[in-house]
Amino acid sequence: MPVAGSTAGAVASAAAPSTGDAAMARPAPLLRIESLEKTYPTGQRALAGVTFKIDHPQVVAIIGSSGAGKSTLIRCINRLVEPSAGRVLLGGEDLVALDRKGLRAARRRIGMIFQEFNLVERLTVMQNVLAGRLGYVGLMASLRYRFPPQDIRAAFELLDRVGLDGYHDQRADALSGGQRQRVGIARALMQRPELLLVDEPTASLDPKTSRQIMRLIGELATERATPALVNIHDVALAKSFADRIVGLKDGAIVFDDTPDALDDEALTLIYGAEDWNLLDAADEGEGDEPSEPPGAGAAARAAGRGAAARGESARG
Ligand SMILES: Nc1ncnc2c1ncn2[C@@H]1O[C@H](COP(=O)(O)OP(=O)(O)OP(=O)(O)O)[C@@H](O)[C@H]1O
Numbered sequence: 001m002p003v004a005g006s007t008a009g010a011v012a013s014a015a016a017p018s019t020g021d022a023a024m025a026r027p028a029p030l031l032r033i034e035s036l037e038k039t040y041p042t043g044q045r046a047l048a049g050v051t052f053k054i055d056h057p058q059v060v061a062i063i064g065s066s067g068a069g070k071s072t073l074i075r076c077i078n079r080l081v082e083p084s085a086g087r088v089l090l091g092g093e094d095l096v097a098l099d100r101k102g103l104r105a106a107r108r109r110i111g112m113i114f115q116e117f118n119l120v121e122r123l124t125v126m127q128n129v130l131a132g133r134l135g136y137v138g139l140m141a142s143l144r145y146r147f148p149p150q151d152i153r154a155a156f157e158l159l160d161r162v163g164l165d166g167y168h169d170q171r172a173d174a175l176s177g178g179q180r181q182r183v184g185i186a187r188a189l190m191q192r193p194e195l196l197l198v199d200e201p202t203a204s205l206d207p208k209t210s211r212q213i214m215r216l217i218g219e220l221a222t223e224r225a226t227p228a229l230v231n232i233h234d235v236a237l238a239k240s241f242a243d244r245i246v247g248l249k250d251g252a253i254v255f256d257d258t259p260d261a262l263d264d265e266a267l268t269l270i271y272g273a274e275d276w277n278l279l280d281a282a283d284e285g286e287g288d289e290p291s292e293p294p295g296a297g298a299a300a301r302a303a304g305r306g307a308a309a310r311g312e313s314a315r316g
């Protein structure tokens with residue numbers, strides 16, 4: 001029976017350099033969420049005391065039925081939704097306690113990637129990516145889209161990395177869904193965030209593009225040592241590309257473990273009774289790419305690494 005929080009520590013200790021004094025002086029968790037509550041003005045209790053931590057860079061998939069509280073959780077972290085109670089500690093600082101100014105500064109440390117991409121349609125790919133730096137350059141400079149050369153260089157590098165080399169002058173509204181999401185990913189990473197929050201990044205994409213986008217997010221999170229919290233409906237995708245899976249039900253964590261621990265019993269706990277064999281069949285039948293073993297997480301991404309970098313999938 002999976003217990004909330006049980007494996008996070010185990011995974012962390014496997015990955016962290018853990019010898020002698022260094023282990024004893026382990027820094028604060030990158031993200032710690034304590035007893036987070038959200039009750040909307042309608043009386044709907046969307047989060048019912050959520051507690052977990054991320055203490056090393058990893059991709060954490062949040063799964064759960066529609067209405068389980070996944071988006072509310074993500075949005076409470078950067079206070080797009082105001083929590084009713086609890087704490088959100090990013091690098092030791094409680095974001096819930098911050099005033100407006102403090103919150104603005106803290107939000108620069110968090111990159112967001114959305115289902116609907118949230119690009120400015122009439123602007124170019126490059127302008128959309130540079131928008132990730134708007135919180136850093138002065139207001140006047142940003143209004144004129146004047147960015148320091150190192151920002152421009154970083155934007156070109158990121159575009160190359162996400163498979164959009166040569167697309168910088170294209171308008172956002174001329175891109176496919178997969179390409180738009182690549183721009184969204186590049187924009188989020190332009191902030192050099194300490195944390196990536198990702199809400200349903202593949203919900204409007206076809207299955208193959210979805211895999212490519214999830215792989216890319218995982219690769220970049222690993223390369224940049226940035227933990228990512230990813231809301232996702234697709235359990236097979238979560239199992240393939242996450243290092244850890246958190247299952248939410250009625251606003252509470254009912255599962256927190258590695259992807260290969262997400263068996264039929266756990267799925268039933270999270271979603272209720274269903275014939276989960278159908279899911280396995282769909283998972284196996286998907287294929288025009290080599291299949292990755294469930295639970296491989298970073299290893300699966302490493303195996304697929306290079307395709308996105310070579311830009312093979314930018315057409316998606
Ligand atoms: N602005 C709001 N006002 C009132 N209730 C809300 C609001 N946003 C969400 N809720 C409710 O809070 C609960 C959790 O919603 P949330 O959007 O977090 O779920 P979710 O897990 O992201 O669902 P989905 O998978 O459909 O995106 C639901 O019962 C929802 O109806």
Ligand SMILES: [Mg+2]
Nearest residue numbers: 070071072231
């Ligand atoms: Mg949602």
